[in-house]
Amino acid sequence: MDKSWIQLPRIDPHYAKGIKDFIEVAKAYVDDKNRTRCPCSKCKNIPHRTLPEVKGHLCQNGMDKMYTRWEWHGEGYDMANNNSSEEEVEEEEDGDEVNELLEDICMGPFVQIEMTDVQQGLDDALPNSNMGYDRFQDLLQDAQRELYPGCEKFSKLSFVLKLYNMKVTQKLSNKYFTMMLKLLNEAMPKGVELPKSHYEAKNMLRELSFGYEVIHACINDCILYLKEYENNELCPRWGESRYKSCEGKGKKIPQKILRYFPLKSRLQRLFMSRKISSDMRWHKEKRVKETNIFRHPADSMTWEEFDIRHPWFSAEPRNVRLGLASDGFNPFSNMSNSYSMWPVMVFPYNLPPWKCMKEPYLFMSLLIPGPRSPGKEIDVYLRPLIDELKELWVDGVMTYDASTMCTFRLHVALLWTINDFSAYGDLSGWVTKGYMACPVCNFDASSIRLEHGEKICWFCHRRWLPLDHKW
Structure with a gap:
């Protein structure tokens, strides 16, 4: 039609x-x-x-x-066949992508690297720079070991990864996942190579950088117990204890915990899939440029101006440009409960527009705890992310590219932050209330307080219009 x-x-x-x-x-x-x-x-x-x-x-x-x-x-x-649905199609596509990613992860980095050279260049060639040679060997063996004698379709690593992917996408509990692993161990042929619990499976996949860091924080949002404060037990500003009061001899429980998901390994994993690695160059190699047509952030003036200012960065199309977004939410779906938790998300803009804002490519970088909003102290919690972004901008990180089967030095730049007006005030440090609430007018804001009441009004907005405008 x-x-x-x-x-x-x-x-x-x-x-x-x-x-x-x-x-x-x-x-x-x-x-x-x-x-x-x-x-x-x-x-x-x-x-x-x-x-x-x-x-x-x-x-x-x-x-x-x-x-x-x-x-x-x-x-x-x-x-x-009217039983098929969009969800089933998406699951099939996810399965194909997992297969491709497994093939690239398990075999890609080793096609051109001699095993005698792996120990020397392991930190640069593999996605987890903290992985030792012995653990790398174990992971490689898991990727090549049959799930059970005679199984040609799955290796131990590929089967566990697929199971864990099902757990996450279908939101299965840890207890249910452990029960399923026990049942599979009993049902499968003798000699099956499967972890026996969720804990063992999690430890196995941790070698692929699927974990996060736990960082203790001051109850008053003053500091993170990190670097120079790592061994402190009291807040240097207010003297608050790092831990909750505990009379027994049990494990010390911190007052507040920040969860930090390292960005470096997650960006490196994008390049370990041939398909995604190719898409990370889309903005340079496949984007159609048309005057006055805005289809992608790469069409913006900001992107072009950044390329002019930093030609060394734009010369490598695989260098990643990020956006950052943050806002508070109530995790208990109960608006009468005043609890606010703040996730900080980053997303790569290199990808084509039909991918760059999809869920698989949105990375949670920080999970800032509640129960109240961090407000202007959010910069305390952003410190680990900012430190890593500085390192990725200046030094970069060696990354394996599965599409070209070689390594390159990956650099990263943060171009934009996206948030509502109140969160903008927290992230930028600009006051979004009072006489100078407008970040555009800055100190030239035309504002007065009303005579009867506490409201502030802003006038003279028409000064921004052209002189020949009808208003």
Whole structure:
């Protein structure tokens, strides 16, 4: 069916005819209440509405211009096998990607590296610079060891990785995962090579840098017990104890814990898949440049200006440009409970637009604990991330590229932070309340306090308009 009418203005007669044709198609895909998904530009196939309501929405709001394949209204729908769903398709794609990643991780770095040279260059060639030679050998053996005698489809490492991927994507509990491992150990043939618990599986995968660091913090958000304060037991500012009071001889429990997910190893893992490694160069090699067309952050003036200022960085298209976002949320889904936890997310902009903001490529870097917002003290918690970003900018890190089967020095730059206005005040240090709340006007803000009340108003906004503007 011709769908060019979707791009036409709503007053065009061909657009009205297109709506009529669409309604005729949608009649075959209504539920028992005679409703179907509404594809207008506001609903975007989320709510179900009756056909007259859908027609009215399409006339008023227009068709969603991105909805060119009518998957919710019969196109590409297999009537012979209507049990398949988008979730199943995504699982199949995830499975293929896991297979490819396993192949690259297990075999890629060793194609061109002699085993006699591995011990010397291990820290540079492998994704986890803390991995010793013996542990590397164990991991390599797990990647090549049969799951059980005669098994040709899975190695020990590949099977455990697939199981763990299922655990994470399906949100299975640790206890359930341990029970499943015990059952698999009993059910599989003699000689099966599987961990016996979630703890053993987690320790095995930790060699692939799937862990995080636990950093103690002051209860008043003054310091992190890191570097020069690593051995302190009292806050140097207020004298608060590092640990909760405990009369017994048990393990000391810290007052507050920051969880830090190292960025270096996670960025290196992107290049250990041939497909993703190739996509990390998309912005330079495959992006179509058109004047006044903005499809990707690489089309922005900021990106271009950064390339001009730092030509050494832009000369290597695999160097990663990051965005950072943070905001508080209530983890208990209860708004009456005043608890605020702050995740700090980073995401690579090198990837094409249909990937760079997808869940697999969003990295949680910090998980700042509650129960209250860190406010302007958020810079205390950002210190580990900032230190690592400085190191990645200046020194970089040796990274293996599976698509070219060689190593290169990876550098990283943080281009943008994304947040709402209140979080902007915390991250930037600018006061977002009071007389000078506007970061654009800065000290030239035109603001006054109202006579009757405590509200502050801002005037003279029209000074930013061109002199010949009608306002």
